[in-house]
Amino acid sequence: MDDDVRHPAPGLLQVGSGVTAVLDAVRSAGGRPFLVGGCVRDALLTPGSRPADVDVEVFGLDLDRVAAALARVGRVDEVGRSFAVLKVRRDGEDIDVSVPRGDPATPLREAARRRDYTVNALVFDPATEEVVDVVGGLADLRAGVLRHTGPAFAEDPLRVLRGVQFAARFGFRLAPETAQLGRDLLPAHADLATERVWGEWRKLAEKGRYLSAALAVLVDSGWLATVPQLARLSGVRQDPRWHPEGDALTHSGLAGDAAAVLADEAGLTGDDRTVVVLGALLHDLGKARYTQHRSDGRITSHGHAEGGVAPVEELLTSIGAPAALVSRITPIVREHMTAITTGGRPSAAAVRRLARRLEPASITEWSLVCGADHAGRGTGSGPNPAASWLEVAASSGVDERAGRLLLRGSDLVALGHAPGRHFAPVMRAALAAQDDGEFVNHAGAVDWLARVEADGRLARLLAEGRQRAADRG
Template sequence: MQVYVVGGAVRDRLLGRPVADRDWVVVGESAESMLAAGFRPVGRDFPVFLHPETHEEYALARTERKVGRGYHGFTFHAAPDVTLEDDLARRDLTINAMAEDEHGNVTDPFGGRADLAAGVLRHVSPAFAEDPVRILRVARFAARYGFAVAPETMALMRQMVDSGEVDALVPERVWQEVAKGLMEDTPSRMFLVLREAGALARVLPEVDALFGVPQRADYHPEIDTGDHVMRVVDYAAAAKAPLPVRFAALLHDLGKALTPPDVLPRHIGHEARGKAPILALCERLRAPADCRDLALITAQYHTLVHRAGELRPDTLLKLFRDCDALRRPERFAMLLDACLADARGRLGFEACDYPQADWLAAALAVARAVDAGAIARGCAAPQDIPKAVDAARVAALADYKNAHPLPARS
């Protein structure tokens, strides 16, 4: 049995990066011979088998042929006469089209090693254009490795967008790739590559619309809203923030694309205007509820968080209630992380002080420390309990503000 490790495991080993999973390809075998060797079939669309001892997946070498639009529009052929080179030729990028045998010998028929050394993402063959998911994968790899996209590959990606092939992407796969891209080291690279290919306007038009939208230079020396949002997501990534925070960072300013021209560049009211595009994007991509909900409260309340020092005690309590922070302090903490990324995702402000985060976290702890049960027991009428609890929390927040004044945002 001729067995090879292929794809990402070979690529990452050559880059000196950790190898999380290994993909195996078997050459010269059939489904019958795999079953006879004790492998268990698991593949529905093409022959994939579980190793009898390690339970890793082993796929028969195969070729593929495009028969319809989109990710699922392929037929596969797996047989003993399919060579290793045949199998590698169907892969997307040269850096993913290498194989390694049990002795460590690398088969590299398309120059993947040279492209790794040069930091280039290059398609293997014109068949790249048959699968629109590959546009998203190229952009994600750019975010992971910082590699440049080969000019001929970028041209092919643009052709795929122009032909409408990218419109066949299913929402679940778009979300999967976007979520993975957000978790890379430099997420902005994914969105910028998609934008260069013309694909961002098709898969994330709400984000694409931010580029070219001006902002006040005193708060945003980078001026362009799209530039700002890219800096925010990269700061969130550098801070190792979880996915909901990075997603909220990406969407927090969507309302700025809807600012009336007579209000520019101040963007008064952009917080509320962001709700509709966030809901539309999340529904279209079927984003998880935790990501959607954090994005919504970040868009709505990030400017209020920035102005925390100006808020009256009753306004502070309303902020906590509106964000459900009294019941869900962990989500409020993620909101503060997204707001910190927003503050530092500006040209020249990458290391600016942001005391609002710690100050608001402490204020929330003060409000939550009020003994609502004791107050309830002291109320003669049940209907008076909510007002009494609120009054106690406002009083506690007033004491906190007096003891720990926070300067107004400069």
């Protein structure tokens, strides 16, 4: 290892007692441990921070001897013998410990060249407190470039998507030769397991801050073609009066950037952040079909919000998004123009109805996407038109999500009506009255039902229900 390029970095990585115990155990068994991968990259990007996840690579010992040494440290689980990875739990820390694939005597230089990008191939030697750089990763990190380490990159085409999510997280761009390799690997996308594809998209949404950079990597690598619903926005012109930033794809990236900021300011994490970031990134997919160029020179896209639901469902399903997330994102896309088209300050009833249409998404998630839409217009960016809807929701006691129907079928039965499908029109009328604020609890719902019975509407609604049930057979 004498020809490795080493750079002194005292104090670069401050690790916990669990990692220290792992390092000591490996050394006692005759191995040489190094800290590798994201923990080194992130420590260099944000000096002084303590890594949340630590990966240790061991040279000089085979996997069985490493496992035996670590058994004295804590619980050891084997998570991938084909990749020679062990997970150790100690002092509340989860530490991944690996050996180079193949021969444990593999040189450090060769092991580094089997990693995906040069910025992830940086190694920290805890014994000497030096960063070992054998592939030019430090220069690429300073330049914000994602460059593949060598021919081994092509062994796993998913690494292209890893580059997309790294771009989303760090704002990096793709090196020209890596972009060309990505285009060469495009046909292999069809063979990737959907679960692995979603894993990269999920990280993009949960951790990404530079969605426009991620789109640039998708474009440069040719992998934008893997999400054709999004690719169709490229070149779709927008009315420069409202969208001076450029085409619909450019706007989508900028909206994604804004959504990441707004979601972080709101303290969102996990699925909640994913809903807002992907909702913003995909909110305008309907423009690919609904954009029209009028004879007076204006560009319109009437109906694109509702028309965007189907392509959003298609895209999210194709990348493996869980159905529960799809069901939250699509109503936000469908309703993202509501605050603009309604105009003025909404009534409490309008906010309640919106909350019901948004289920299972929340008004706050919807408002953040609306805000990102308007903040993602370059010099045409403006305030969030959904702000007044949130104010009305707060001042009138409207819940984040629409409440359940307060009237019960048993309330109709108590009046002597046999249960059945003919109750449906009554329940719909009760729901509308509830959203209008005519009652706010079950007792109020029962009083409303009594009034409806007294004025004859109940009989008419039940008759309507019986007729519909008969027509359906």
